[in-house]
Amino acid sequence: MTRRRVAITGLGLVSPFGGDPDDFFARLLAGESAVRFLQTDDRPRPLAMPFVDCRDFDAEAALGRPLASLLDRFARLGVAAAFAAWDDAGLPRAPAGAERATWGVAWGSALGGVMAFEKGYRDLWQRERDRVSPLSIVLGMNNAANAQISIQLGLGGISTCHSVACASSAIAIGEAFRRVRDGETPVMLAGGSEAPQAYAVARAWEALRVMAGADEESAARCCRPFAAGRGGMVLGEGGAALVLEDWDHAVARGATIHGELAGYGTTCDHSHLVRPAPDGQVRALRAALADGGLAAADIDYLNAHGTATAEGDPVEIAACREVFGDGGPAISATKSMHGHLLGAAGALEAIVTVLALRTGAIPPTAHLDPLDPACAGVDHVTTARHGQPLRAALSSSFAFGGSNAVLAFRAVPGQP
Known part of the structure; x- marks a missing residue:
């Protein structure tokens, strides 16, 4: 088997800073922290913890109201990142004939649409409703993001979600890389998304005693990898995607190549x-x-x-x-x-x-x-x-x- 070189032709993300990948990277170079202090209105035990959110993300603006209404937050973040990567790669969103029959999606998420299920619990026990939304299953399933990406972009190849805790999207990218490298398909869209702000999820991470403690004043500096006296991790939400492409295919269509996945x-x-x-x-x-x-x-x-x-x-x-x-x-x-x-x-x-x-x-x-x-x-x-x-x-x-x-x-x- 002849191994193909794999080009990275598209980068897309939903950033806590609100900008594109270049803006996001510039802020990291400047040492800017996106960590904020989160305080919810849950009573009698509100969440009060450092968190990274994408508060400026407008799902309806990014996706349109009809599509946004069919997605849990993790999938909204993921589909928006995928669209951004696809656009960055210079590929049209509208299906362009039979060539996309083998193009695929590999996605990663540890939790999937947990926010959809939490809304169901709140509807039943807090709002005393008799039933949950009939969309709960399709909103909450872990493969909701990759399924919608495949549908929206007309990708007829493999569409899969890897759920491997904190390695989920790295494994999704790696498995997509192997498919392109081995000649199974010329294009794969790979990435991941997560929305871990569900009350029970946040409380579960707190119970594990691996979370950094902070208040309004100290939140921005509370995540200190490798530092003496570090207090632990900070949860964050977002979506990120890469377009992986057969090198010759990318060169032939004049694509910008950001790097090589080797x-x-x-x-x-x-x-x-x-x-x-x-x-x-x-x-x-x-x-x-x-x-x-x-x-x-x-x-x-x-x-x-x-x-x-x-x-x-x-x-x-x-x-x-x-x-x-x-x-x-x-x-x-x-x-x-x-x-x-x-x-x-x-x-x-x-x-x-x-x-x-x-x-x-x-x-x-x-x-x-x-x-x-x-x-x-x-x-x-x-x-x-x-x-x-x-x-x-x-x-x-x-x-x-x-x-x-x-x-x-x-x-x-x-x-x-």
Whole structure:
């Protein structure tokens, strides 16, 4: 089998800052935090926690009222990101004949349409209604986003949703990459979306005791991956998508190529549901390098999973030291600014990694002061670096259940 090169021709996201991918990336380079303090009106126990929301997102403006009314929030965020990536790739939304019969969608979401089901509970128990919306199932199903993307864009190939906790969208991108690389289809749209603001979900994460505490004043700086005294992760919502395309197909139609997806590695720790193991992460990192024909010395930047949890961060750094030795690539954890999008995190961070390679700029791990000695021994980026000759980069996603996924990217010389 002849392996095809895989071009990234479209990038799209729904940003907590309200702008496009370039605006989002510029804000990360500036160290700007999107973390805000969330206080709900639920009584007698309101949610009061740091959170990253897309409060300026207008679903009706992005999708039109008829389509928006058929989607839960996670799917609204996902379809809007997919449309943006499709437009960025220069592909028409209207079906263009039989060529799209094999084009497909691979999506990721840990929770799916949980907000639709929570609305049902509220309708039944708080509002004392007798029944829930007849759309509840189609709004809440995990494959709602990819199904609607396939319908709206006329994509007749595979349409699937991967639900693998925090590695969901990284695995979706990796599996889409394999289909294009192996010649099954010339185009795949891949990404993920998440809307974890459901009351029960937020309370469940609080009960796990891995969430950062904060108030109005401290919320923006409360997510501190790799820092001494870090308090934990911050939940976020959003959607992110990439168009993956057979290189020759992209060149033939004159598409702009943002970067190359070169490799994908995935493993399982097979040891514990919530306690990460460095060996599994090491194997995933090395698998991505081998799959992309890359050596450890070729990697100039690594976008870390970096959740700011007490247990997870040192394990990740230990794995990086094992793979890269002393020195190694520049490393940053951008969750410090955009929060943890759970199943959508891998797709959002893949976009960050592609933009780093395209621009030669590396965003920082914000608020990393002082460094936890257990996380020392690598090149942590604490302020943005510009003018970097970046050749290749990795983006890591490590999930509960021990599932690990690493994506390897190459820069494209001469691209803006």
